[in-house]
Amino acid sequence: MITIDTGTDGGPIEVRMSGEIAGADYEDTLVPAIESALQDHDSIRMLVIAGDDFKGFDLGAVWADTKLGLSHWKGFDRIAMVTDTGWLRTSIRLASPLLPCPAQVFLLADIEAARRWLRESLGAIHIIDLGGPCIQVRLLGDIDPDAYKQAEGDLDARIRDRDGFRLLLDLTEFTGWQGVSALAAHFSLAREHAALPDRVAVVGNKRWQHMAQRLMGRFLNAENRFFDEADAIAAREWLSSP
Template identity: 30%
Template sequence: MISTIDGLPPGIDGVRVSGTVTRADYDDVVAPLVAAAAATGRRLRVVAVLDDSFTGITPDAVWEDLELGMRALPLFDGCAVVSDRESVRIACRVAAVVAPYSLAVFPEAQQDSAVSWLVGLPAAGFAIDLRPDEGIAVVRVDRPLRAADFDRLTREIESWSAAHGELGGLVLVAPSFPGWENVEGMVRHVTFVLEEHRRVHRIALAVDGLLPTVAPALAGAVLHPAVKHFAHRDVEAAIAWAAAGQPAAVES
């Protein structure tokens, strides 16, 4: 069965797994949790405690587990699994390498540490800072990119263009290339670049990693704006360079 864990800090959800898990457990506990998060846009940080009594999942629950997992995947900031079972701990360490969110495993004696780890995770997000005086937009990302992010960015650029003309510069700031939440996000990124690149004079990438380093050379052959790479720590230099591309017609 699956039951909720009460008394956790705000923003942290907890589930306890014991005995045999059935589809009804997912319908009664997990599905409402995922649905509520999706409806409100709330990010999920979940501590999952696997009791020693846990014996497995019924066949009809396996499919529900996979289906719910795919729907919940984009909503997660992090998951802390608490278990003393070595097989579970090994599986979690392997999954943590490819999971698009933070995943860690803790022994049963460290359940409080698991909760503290979830609380301490950095907030994930996508923020757009329009700077009229400099004629630029600074975009900060610390999670995989979503299709909705590019829809929002398109609206911002179109609103700017209607009032001021072309945008002087666009600065992308991220610790490393964030990747995409799913294929839809990747496709929307490509269409955004093809549709909007002529409205921007300069693009600065304040992002660490190999791909951002080679991107300017690749983009220079096909894109209208000048593209330049900066180390993540050199955000202010990236902003200054992008702002220098501000067209004379831009109004403050």
């Protein structure tokens, strides 16, 4: 059986699973709740609770789950699975890198931590005016698709307001992307703005970031360099130099 709590504040949908889940549970309960929520929101966050009385899925439920994921692939913003069931925890962990949104697994005793994780901001993109043609884009934490949506309009507006464009990309506190859709949003934003800057400084503190800068240089028309975190001031000076 599946029961749904949609809440009253536009917060995450809470889904409780008990007994053996059948395809009809998806079709009659879960799918209508998700489709109703997506009429009011571009994407949703979902808390799935499989307690000690959860017995598993029948084949119809497995197929219904697959159809639900494919038909609403871009509709999920974040998913938290709360369960003590070992095989289910392992399955979610293995699948999470391939999901279009961030997904985390929590024990039943940590359900409040799961609720907090669904509501909190995981990462951010800060855009800072450095004066003249120079703009700093600072990536913080684990970035989700919403962060890219919010940053895109701000970046476009700042580029329009200046003569020329030089970019300082600060990766010193960047820890990764939250799901496949966030990675796709990153490359979409990069592709749309790749031809605009005439100089790019990448500041980081990890080897992969230096490698990424070298790879990025193959696609940019701009002069670009990597600077270690300790040389952040030198990066700004190089960026603003004639």
